Amino acid sequence: MVYLSDYERIFINKTKSNFDKATLYVEGLAVSDLKNIERISEKLEVNYHQMQHFITDAQWDYREVIDKVAKDVSESLPKSKLTGLLIDESGWVKKGDKSVGVGHQYCGNVGKISNSQVAVFGCLCNDKYASLIDTRLYLPKDWCDNPQRCQEAGIPQDEMKFRTKLELAVEIIKHQQNLGVEFDYIGADGFYGNDASFAKAIDNLGLVYMLDIHSDQIIYLEKPELFLPQKKSSKGREPKKLKASTPGIAVSKYIETLKTADWQKLNIRNSSKGILKGEFHFKTVYVWNKEDNTIENRLLVIRKTKTKKGEYEIKYSFTNASLAQYTEEGIALMQSQRFFIEHSFKESKQILGLDQFQTRKWNSWHHQVALNFMVSCFMLKEKLLQQDEIPLLTARDIMDFLVFKFYKEMTEEKILNQLKVRHRKRNLDISYSYSKQLIC
DSSP, rough: OHHTTTTTGBOOOSOBBBBHHHHHHHHHHOOOOOOOOEEEEEEEEOHHHHHHHHHOOOOOOOHHHHHHHHHHHHHOOOOSSEEEEEEEEEEEOOOSSSSOOOEEEETTTTTEEEEEEEEEEEEETTTTEEEEEEEEEOOOHHHHOHHHHHHHTOGGGOOOOOOOHHHHHHHHHHHHHHHTTTOSSSEEEEEHHOOOOHHHHHHTOOOOOEEEEEETOEBSSSSSOOOOOOSSSSSSSOOOSOSSOOOOOOOOGGGOOGGGGGEEEEEEEEEETTTEEEEEEEEEEEETTTTTTTEEEEEEEEEEETTTTTTEEEEEESSSSOOEEETTHHHHHHHHHHHHHHHHHHHHHHTTTTTTTHHHHHHHHHHHHHHHHHHHHHHHHHHHHHTOOOOOOOOOHHHHHHHHHHHHOOOOOHHHHHHHHHHHHHHHHHHHHHHHHOOO
């Protein structure tokens, strides 16, 4: 556990070291089928109550662990392409009403309102390499309005205040900026992109953003003036609602006005299905920020990509970057990278059990997330270390090898042969995708 030794000091306080429990927990993530304290304790045949105390009550700073992960990821990532700080939320269904932050709320994991926990996450990404580096647990308003419930869940006093997911996202961005973590732009989906105040907050920090927007987003092709219309008759109230001097149009309607010459084909990046290609349209437009009644300019980025069925998938985004600062390929790359935070969620949940916590309190949730991030960072470093010899190395491959190392349940030759077969199949899939593109 040479990698974990870099974190050892964080698990040591004045009277005790919890580092042995940290290494056991990490080992349990590798070998246990379910990634909760009970199953980990059973698999490793260790004292359940000691592991429970380590996660729930032990005095070690989860924020210090998460911040070290953020710095390690930042220092490890290649600088060959633009680095994005990607923002997104993720949730998981929970039973009962005791788990911290649980409530009937939208849970993207199941695509509907459900009894769940939800958190906002930050992910650092460069090209195909990415890792989660920060999080803020979302507390619904009914939690913040109930101090006793918050105290029972161990929520610190300064956290017992309602903050929207957008505010939590801005907190993550500011925190990473203050830590000195290096990134070139902020990326997020339409939930964040359709909120003008979020874009303005990033702009005020002096940062570049690439934010997806919904198809009904209204844009203005010419900069409008805002005015109060004159009263039409002596009867009735004085007009109070501003109007724009030029008509707006939804982006889904604007795209219908474009001609073939308005699009350009670009190669975006390599992927497991060949080169990711798209047709792009760039246009400087204006939006009406109705929160403070200002007109702000954006670069509208529209991407068309062909699906397997021969149909077009359309993606709309706003950015404050300009074509004077970045190439078309650079802006296209920014827009395409949000895939990797979804991939990071998938790895963290399916392989490291990010959604399998069974503890109820604030500290225990954050302790487990911090350890999860720590292992994800290790996996990123392994991928980068082995990129020349094993370019297709995945988190699942690394986890299988850790199980072998911990338990020696198969010979080294067998585990390496298993990886070779797996990677041969991946290479065949990639070659097939590229050959189909060449034929087309």
